[in-house]
Amino acid sequence: MSARASAIVSPTLAELELAWAGLPLAALAPALVARAHARLLELWPLLERWVEINSFTSNFAGCDQVADELLRALALPGLDGRRVPGRAAADHLVWKSAAWGTRPGVLLVGHHDTVFPPGTFESFSCDAHKLYGPGVLDMKGGLALLRTAAAALADCGLLAELPVAVVSVSDEETGSADGRRVLAELTGDAAVGLVFEAGRVNDAIVTRRKGTGKLVVSARGRAAHAGNDLSAGRNAIWALARFIDGAQRLTAPDGRVTVNVGLVTGGTSANTVPAQARCEIDLRATTAADAEHLVAALQRLAAELTEQTEVQLTLEGGMRRQPLEPSDAQGRLASRYGAYAKAVGLSDAQAALMGGGSDANTLAEHGVPAIDGLGPRGQAFHTPQEHAEIASFAPRLGALLAFLLTWEAAQR
Numbered sequence: 001m002s003a004r005a006s007a008i009v010s011p012t013l014a015e016l017e018l019a020w021a022g023l024p025l026a027a028l029a030p031a032l033v034a035r036a037h038a039r040l041l042e043l044w045p046l047l048e049r050w051v052e053i054n055s056f057t058s059n060f061a062g063c064d065q066v067a068d069e070l071l072r073a074l075a076l077p078g079l080d081g082r083r084v085p086g087r088a089a090a091d092h093l094v095w096k097s098a099a100w101g102t103r104p105g106v107l108l109v110g111h112h113d114t115v116f117p118p119g120t121f122e123s124f125s126c127d128a129h130k131l132y133g134p135g136v137l138d139m140k141g142g143l144a145l146l147r148t149a150a151a152a153l154a155d156c157g158l159l160a161e162l163p164v165a166v167v168s169v170s171d172e173e174t175g176s177a178d179g180r181r182v183l184a185e186l187t188g189d190a191a192v193g194l195v196f197e198a199g200r201v202n203d204a205i206v207t208r209r210k211g212t213g214k215l216v217v218s219a220r221g222r223a224a225h226a227g228n229d230l231s232a233g234r235n236a237i238w239a240l241a242r243f244i245d246g247a248q249r250l251t252a253p254d255g256r257v258t259v260n261v262g263l264v265t266g267g268t269s270a271n272t273v274p275a276q277a278r279c280e281i282d283l284r285a286t287t288a289a290d291a292e293h294l295v296a297a298l299q300r301l302a303a304e305l306t307e308q309t310e311v312q313l314t315l316e317g318g319m320r321r322q323p324l325e326p327s328d329a330q331g332r333l334a335s336r337y338g339a340y341a342k343a344v345g346l347s348d349a350q351a352a353l354m355g356g357g358s359d360a361n362t363l364a365e366h367g368v369p370a371i372d373g374l375g376p377r378g379q380a381f382h383t384p385q386e387h388a389e390i391a392s393f394a395p396r397l398g399a400l401l402a403f404l405l406t407w408e409a410a411q412r
């Protein structure tokens with residue numbers, strides 16, 4: 001972390017205090033309310049420190065430095081934290097309460113990587129109402145919320161008895177290719193998953209997300225001189241262009257399924273029939289069935305064009321995250337959490353379908369009902385305007401604490 005003075009200003013703290021003081025928290029024990037208040041005041045300096053460290057997904061050193069900070073901040077009685085060494089990713093983190101694994105548990109999910117390469121968007125700042133900085137919303141703010149809840153529960157001796165685990169992966173922003181094994185390992189003991197990605201503007205609970213995938217298409221033709229021997233060549237760029245046109249047309253008019261060719265390379269010079277070309281494609285689908293049809297259609301297209309053009313089109317990749325689709329169990333989870341959210345002035349509504357995947361998709365893939373968007377409210381994540389609303393931290397904390405404290409009773 002840099003040696004610069006903290007950017008936290010007193011109106012920021014006043015807004016936080018005000019939001020907490022105004023909450024209807026009668027359901028929580030006074031001792032817990034007091035400890036949560038004390039721990040809330042630690043949230044800002046912690047979040048500032050975490051945001052000040054660049055943790056772009058492929059900046060492993062930065063991600064690991066944030067992981068060190070997280071381990072320190074979550075070294076709490078009744079909670080056992082450990083690093084899971086990354087494979088082609090920075091380290092992931094897992095914390096388990098003493099009661100985790102003894103009965104069906106609640107898995108609290110976050111990530112500590114961001115989408116900002118070093119030097120593109122750095123440093124934390126704030127005004128009276130908002131916090132700004134890379135990851136302040138997506139989703140170090142959500143991690144700060146989790147830490148605050150865990151610390152308050154630990155202070156009151158309640159954490160060890162709750163079957164709770166916290167996980168923070170280091171590669172969520174690129175699809176959790178490595179982090180998913182860490183999540184998968186926890187799903188056996190998890191009855192539900194709560195994911196603390198950015199809260200929506202209207203506080204709606206995220207229950208649906210598209211599945212996401214990536215395909216790399218390689219075209220291998222035959223080089224030839226464009227003037228002397230054109231007909232002997234097999235133009236890889238032309239074949240790939242035809243594939244791209246067909247692929248783009250698979251986007252459904254209603255947006256349920258989308259295809260975006262986002263990167264193309266190929267050829268060596270204007271007077272050579274290109275032997276090689278390559279493109280990368282982003283895929284999104286609303287249901288698992290749609291995703292399956294989409295990938296099959298792309299494979300068919302590649303096979304047909306290979307035959308017609310004598311250029312070998314090869315596909316690599318596919319769906320990385322399956323869609324998060326509503327289920328009965330997820331509906332029960334959303335209405336349980338929604339009741340606590342509503343009690344503290346948030347919404348119990350469910351958000352409209354989102355195009356982006358998250359680790360809620362990963363949990364659902366493993367049969368664990370999950371809801372998302374439970375982090376602080378804000379806007380403009382993945383842009384240099386990313387910000388979180390200060391007043392949203394307190395009610396989110398209140399809802400989470402109430403949900404966790406009644407978890408055991410709800411299981412009986």
Ligand SMILES: [Zn+2]
Pocket residue numbers: 111138139172197198
């Ligand atoms: Zn995120």
